[in-house]
Amino acid sequence: MSADEPLVRAIRSGLAELADPAKAPAMQAYMKSAMAFRGVAKPQRSALLERVLADHKLPDRVTFSATVLTLWRTAEFREERYAAIDLSGYRAYRRWQDAELVPMYEEMIVSGAWWDHVDELAIRRIGPILRADRAGVTPTMLAWANDGDLWRRRTAIICQVGAKEDTDTDLLTRAIEPAIAEAEFFLCKGIGWALRDYAKTAPEWVRSFVDDHPGLSGLSRREALKHIG
Structure with missing residues (x-):
């Protein structure tokens, strides 16, 4: 190149x-x-x-x-x-901006390894590519959700922030669940952020998710319910 x-x-x-x-x-x-x-x-x-x-x-x-x-x-x-x-x-x-760029963004996410790099790439690059090509990108996000790298996992959790009605709740659930038992701040905060954002669109879904996942950290729970009680 x-x-x-x-x-x-x-x-x-x-x-x-x-x-x-x-x-x-x-x-x-x-x-x-x-x-x-x-x-x-x-x-x-x-x-x-x-x-x-x-x-x-x-x-x-x-x-x-x-x-x-x-x-x-x-x-x-x-x-x-x-x-x-x-x-x-x-x-x-x-x-x-399509699935062919995901490996480039993956490199930047893993080597950037901090929220100021990762969050922009997750939400404004990976997120739109995911919504345009769910069949092609969803398997990658599911793999990242179970990856050993913290920042791939955070990306899988928060990549749908801002998606509103286009949020894939199955992917959101499967991205969050592997991290529920983790005490890592950036995972707990990411879970709370993703749920808090989706609560603007589907508050009852988020309430039910929180109720169905008692293992959520206090931080994730507080963030998720911040604006819906």
Whole structure:
């Protein structure tokens, strides 16, 4: 695969120009990140990406995925990884958002291994692909729900956040159940989040789910019932 190296350089140089070294340490500390920050806030990064991506059109799917992964894999600052996520969801390339991209997102989820990376990828990348191709992607989410990797499991649990009436309750149930006995915060919180979100659409279903699963952690239960009592 061959990445669009001029685009990668344009993103990196743009972030370097926007860098605020005074803000970077606090951002790194807040995110508990081993990777350094440039100190670039999201609105600045978004404006940069909008400008740069409008000027650099990627010709095909292979170049698109190669450029995303190059920016991701070789990142020295966390904002470069955020930019890779932004590029992956850029509106001009929506036609390539299908099951063929799941392995790319899986790599980013597993190597990103923290909520600021994983949640965006789970909800805004994996989720839409799942809804567009349930037969192709549901088996992968079920496998991830039983995987040894925490972030694959969290992805399987939260990937339907925002799906509303399009939520597959069988998949939601089968994604949550393997994690019910776990004390891991990001799994418990993810379960609560997924149920709380779906409660906006189907409160009685969520109440019944909670009643039928007494092993849910206190955190998951509180989050699930937060707005429905």
